[in-house]
Structure formats: C-alpha cells, structure tokens
Amino acid sequence: MLSLLPLLVVNGIVFGAIYGLNAVGFSVMYNATNIINFAQGEFLMLGGMLTLLFYGDGRVPLPVAAAGAVLATTLIGLLIERAAIRPLWRRRAKDWTYVFMLFAVATVLPNAVMLAISRDAATFPAFSGTRPLALGGVTVAPQALWVLGLTAVVALGLHGFFNHTLTGKAMKAIAVNRRAAAWMGIPVERMVALSFALSAGLGALAGVVVTPLITTQFNIGLPFTLKGFAAAVIGGLGNIGGAIVGGLILGVLEALSSAFVSSMYGDAVTYGILLVILLVRPSGLFRPLVELTQEEI
Amino acid sequence: MLAVEELVVAYGRIQALRGVSLTVGRGEYVGVIGPNGAGKTTLLLALSGALPVAAGRIVLDGEDLARVPPHARVSRGVAIVPEGREVFGPLSVRENLELGAYHRRRTAPRAEVRADLEMVLDLFPVLRGRSRQLAATLSGGEQQMLAVGRALMSRPRLLLLDEPSLGLAPVVAAEILGALGRLHAQGLTCLLVEQDATLALEATSRSYVFRTGLVVAHGSSAELRRNPLVEEIYLGSAGSGEC
Numbered sequence: 001m002l003s004l005l006p007l008l009v010v011n012g013i014v015f016g017a018i019y020g021l022n023a024v025g026f027s028v029m030y031n032a033t034n035i036i037n038f039a040q041g042e043f044l045m046l047g048g049m050l051t052l053l054f055y056g057d058g059r060v061p062l063p064v065a066a067a068g069a070v071l072a073t074t075l076i077g078l079l080i081e082r083a084a085i086r087p088l089w090r091r092r093a094k095d096w097t098y099v100f101m102l103f104a105v106a107t108v109l110p111n112a113v114m115l116a117i118s119r120d121a122a123t124f125p126a127f128s129g130t131r132p133l134a135l136g137g138v139t140v141a142p143q144a145l146w147v148l149g150l151t152a153v154v155a156l157g158l159h160g161f162f163n164h165t166l167t168g169k170a171m172k173a174i175a176v177n178r179r180a181a182a183w184m185g186i187p188v189e190r191m192v193a194l195s196f197a198l199s200a201g202l203g204a205l206a207g208v209v210v211t212p213l214i215t216t217q218f219n220i221g222l223p224f225t226l227k228g229f230a231a232a233v234i235g236g237l238g239n240i241g242g243a244i245v246g247g248l249i250l251g252v253l254e255a256l257s258s259a260f261v262s263s264m265y266g267d268a269v270t271y272g273i274l275l276v277i278l279l280v281r282p283s284g285l286f287r288p289l290v291e292l293t294q295e296e297i
Numbered sequence: 298m299l300a301v302e303e304l305v306v307a308y309g310r311i312q313a314l315r316g317v318s319l320t321v322g323r324g325e326y327v328g329v330i331g332p333n334g335a336g337k338t339t340l341l342l343a344l345s346g347a348l349p350v351a352a353g354r355i356v357l358d359g360e361d362l363a364r365v366p367p368h369a370r371v372s373r374g375v376a377i378v379p380e381g382r383e384v385f386g387p388l389s390v391r392e393n394l395e396l397g398a399y400h401r402r403r404t405a406p407r408a409e410v411r412a413d414l415e416m417v418l419d420l421f422p423v424l425r426g427r428s429r430q431l432a433a434t435l436s437g438g439e440q441q442m443l444a445v446g447r448a449l450m451s452r453p454r455l456l457l458l459d460e461p462s463l464g465l466a467p468v469v470a471a472e473i474l475g476a477l478g479r480l481h482a483q484g485l486t487c488l489l490v491e492q493d494a495t496l497a498l499e500a501t502s503r504s505y506v507f508r509t510g511l512v513v514a515h516g517s518s519a520e521l522r523r524n525p526l527v528e529e530i531y532l533g534s535a536g537s538g539e540c
C-alpha cells in the first residue's frame with residue numbers, strides 16, 4: 001500500500017489543482033463584491049458540457065469548441081450578473097440575498113443543461129493523447145499536466161492582476177468600500193460585471209481541462225462548488241495563492257484518506273479539515289487579499 | 298465654479314438639507330461650519346454624488362450634475378476627502394494613492410501620475426516611508442493625510458473636505474490645514490466643512506453657517522468670527538451634550 005504513496009500524492013495534487021482553480025473563481029468574485037458565488041461549480045460544469053455540445057463527435061475541432069464554451073460561459077456569467085445580481089445590488093440588498101439568488105441559479109442551470117444538452121455522463125478526448133508519462137517513478141496522464149499547467153498560469157496571472165494592475169486594485173477597492181471606490185472614478189457596476197465574467201470564464205476553463213480526466217455531467221457543479229469553497233476558505237478567501245494551496249491540501253488529504261481509510265469518508269475529510277481550520281484560524285491559512293474589518297462589514 | 302441652488306436632500310422622510318444655496322468661485326477657499334447634525338456632511342455627499350438630490354440643483358461650471366453618476370464626477374474635477382477618511386484599509390498606501398488617479402488612467406501619461414505621487418509624498422513626508430504599509434495600519438493623522446493625498450491624485454479642480462481635523466492632535470491638524478493652505482495658494486479651489494469654527498474661519502476667506510439643514514449666516518470668515526450668532530450656535534451645541 002505504501003508503494004502507492006507517490007501515485008496517490010500525484011493524483012491528489014491533480015485533483016487539488018482542480019479544486020484550487022475553482023477556489024480561485026470564488027476568490028475573484030469575492031475580491032470584487034464580497035459575494036460568495038454558490039454557482040461557481042456550475043461554470044465548471046458549463047465549460048465541459050458546452051464543449052461537448054459544440055464538439056459533437058469531432059464536427060468542430062476541439063480547441064475551437066473549447067474556446068466557444070469558455071466564451072459562452074463568460075457570457076452566461078455576464079447575463080447572471082445583469083439579470084440576477086445587479087437589481088439586488090442597486091437596491092442594496094442584504095448579503096445573504098445574493099447567496100440565495102446564486103443558489104437558485106445553481107439549481108436552474110444544471111436542469112437547463114440536462115434538458116438542453118444531455119443527462120448522461122460524457123467526455124471528449126484528452127488534449128495530448130492518453131499515453132501515460134513516466135515522471136520520476138510515477139506515471140501521470142498527459143491531461144493531468146494540462147491541469148497543473150493551467151492552474152499555475154491562472155494563479156500567476158491573477159496574482160499579477162490583483163497586485164500589479166490598476167484594474168485589479170480597483171476591483172479590490174470596490175469590495176472594501178463601494179462608495180469610496182466610486183469617488184475614485186471607478187465604475188462600480190462595470191467592475192462587478194467584469195468579476196462575474198472573469199470567474200465564469202475561469203470556471204469554464206477549469207471544466208474544459210478536467211473533463212477528459214473525470215468525464216462530466218449536468219450535476220457535477222455542486223460538489224465542485226463545495227470543494228472549491230472549502231479550498232478558498234482554507235487558503236484565506238480572496239487570496240489567490242492561498243486558494244491554490246487550499247485546493248492542494250484538500251486534494252492530497254482526500255486522496256490519502258480514500259486510499260488508507262475508505263473512499264466513503266472523502267467528504268468527511270474535506271469538511272473535517274475545513275472545520276478544524278475555521279476553528280483555529282477563522283480567516284484561513286493565508287491573509288485574505290481584502291481583509292475586511294468589522295467596521296467595513 | 299460651483300453653484301448650489303435650493304438644495305433639498307432627505308434620508309427617507311427626514312430632510313437633512315432644506316433648501317440650501319451657496320456658491321464657490323474659482324480659486325476660492327470656502328468654509329461650511331455648523332453644529333452636529335446641521336447637514337454639512339450631507340451637503341458634501343450630495344455634491345460628490347453619493348446621495349441623491351430631492352430638489353434643487355448642483356451646477357458645476359454651468360453643467361447640472363443631477364444626471365452625472367458619482368464615478369463620473371471626479372472626471373468633472375470634483376474630489377472628496379470624506380468624513381471618517383474612508384481610505385482603503387486592506388490596500389497599501391501606494392495603492393490608495395494610485396487609485397486616486399484611477400479616472401486618469403487613460404488620459405494621463407504614467408510619468409505624470411508618478412510625478413503627482415511624488416508631489417503628494419513631498420506634501421506629506423510621513424507617507425513616503427509607509428508607502429508599502431496597509432492603510433489600515435496608519436495612525437488617524439496619517440490616514441487623513443492619505444485621504445487628502447488620494448483626493449489630490451485625481452488633480453481636482455474642486456476639493457471637498459469633511460472635517461479633516463476631526464480627532465487629530467492640534468499639530469497634526471495644523472500640518473494638514475497648512476498643506477491645504479499651500480495648495481490653495483497655488484490655485485486649488487476648496488470647500489472645507491468643519492465643526493471647529495475657529496479653525497475653519499481662520500483657514501477660509503468666506504464661510505457659510507449651517508444649522509438644521511439651513512444656511513443661517515454667510516459672509517467673510519473674518520466677519521463671521523465676530524458674529525454673535527456663530528458664538529451662540531456653538532455655545533448652544535456645546536450645551537446640548539457635545540463634550
């Protein structure tokens with residue numbers, strides 16, 4: 001059993017990266033709006049399912065279908081913002097109303113996909129074949145490297161965005177103090193829309209790279225929402241690096257526990273870790289990017 | 298440059314401003330004084346677009362600002378140093394200042410923004426050593442300087458200031474008002490709201506006295522200093538529980 005350890009860890013890291021990618025989507029939206037997006041996992045589902053829809057059985061080249069799916073999901077994100085969030089925002093609704101609104105969205109989307117696309121689990125070909133690569137004693141699927149690579153690129157890109165671009169800083173400013181942000185000339189509503197577009201697009205991208213590894217289905221969104229949220233909280237909500245690290249911790253511990261204890265306890269492990277971390281460090285392992293003081297809340 | 302005509306602003310059914318008119322000319326340094334709850338902050342919030350106007354007009358350089366959203370007012374040249382500073386606590390001092398220039402991101406060359414940043418750091422040297430520090434970790438006086446600096450980064454034509462001396466040690470308040478005085482001498486138009494009448498009437502050349510949402514007196518600040526009404530208002534407010 002112990003000889004399996006490296007393989008388990010590698011698998012854990014790959015899944016952890018997926019959770020991390022999802023967690024990053026949470027973080028982006030949280031950094032701009034303080035909204036916890038309970039539809040985040042649905043963007044991942046849409047990324048995979050729409051790619052399948054466009055791809056057919058190879059009618060359209062895979063990269064084109066994937067790009068189309070990411071674009072379409074981004075537009076859906078914008079639509080959700082415009083139709084479901086902005087009206088609440090304009091009426092200065094309480095924070096929990098957003099949670100419920102997005103929860104409603106998270107219920108409607110999978111049903112719509114089930115009716116419009118398919119109710120079956122399905123997948124499309126891996127990007128660079130399926131011949132396993134040997135990496136220092138363990139073998140990994142080439143698609144896993146795509147997952148890890150994308151995670152790294154997204155994490156670095158977002159870190160740069162929030163820390164080194166004026167638009168990224170303006171997004172953080174909106175989460176801290178909407179009114180003061182407007183005084184700076186920051187178009188608050190447009191920024192919020194941008195954060196929805198960004199987290200939807202990132203979610204879809206994650207869906208595109210993971211589908212060849214895990215297959216996809218209309219109902220895979222919710223588990224990813226919960227895992228992604230857990231990873232984001234563990235890493236310090238809003239902290240991009242933290243989200244990835246949180247995802248990796250979750251993924252590895254989950255892989256180990258399902259091998260050494262029982263796969264039945266996978267979720268228990270996830271939420272057990274979350275419980276302990278929340279009790280010990282309520283703000284997560286790393287400093288949230290936008291740490292709100294009591295007064296600002 | 299600014300004309301406020303019969304302005305009415307209400308919070309629900311309560312009218313905080315009940316028909317206020319005032320003007321600020323180009324290059325002027327105008328004061329607004331009055332006791333707690335007089336409507337001073339409400340005036341500045343309405344001017345900056347943070348509060349809707351129930352009646353009356355705000356005219357800036359001939360343009361009615363009614364339909365200009367808050368984020369577009371800064372491009373018209375209106376910047377605010379709000380009551381309570383409202384700096385972006387979780388962001389660094391430098392980021393706060395950079396955001397002050399947000400509305401110029403497409404129009405101003407980088408070098409120009411950087412030069413303005415240097416100007417602000419020269420104006421308030423304590424901020425220079427703290428530019429990487431989070432704004433929330435600054436002292437009250439430093440945060441106030443940051444709030445002023447952030448507003449200056451927009452290159453305002455009209456600077457609105459809401460009690461910049463509040464809660465500060467007299468030397469710090471004097472430093473900030475001194476800096477504002479120098480900026481005014483260089484041509485900046487300022488509207489200074491202060492509860493501390495002595496301070497405001499010394500700094501400004503012309504002032505309005507507010508009470509319960511109305512202008513009850515206005516004139517040159519030097520004259521107002523000798524106006525018995527001003528004294529009465531302040532004794533009155535001191536008697537009603539302010540300590």
Ligand SMILES: Nc1ncnc2c1ncn2[C@@H]1O[C@H](COP(=O)(O)OP(=O)(O)OP(=O)(O)O)[C@@H](O)[C@H]1O
Nearest residue numbers: 308311313331332333334335336337338339340492
């Ligand atoms: N958010 C609000 N909701 C309801 N009433 C408000 C609100 N803000 C202010 N008011 C009321 O409006 C009136 C004017 O308040 P404002 O803050 O403009 O006074 P101020 O002159 O700035 O006072 P201070 O010197 O204490 O800052 C007060 O009677 C106040 O109670």
Ligand SMILES: [Mg+2]
Nearest residue numbers: 337338339380
């Ligand atoms: Mg006030």
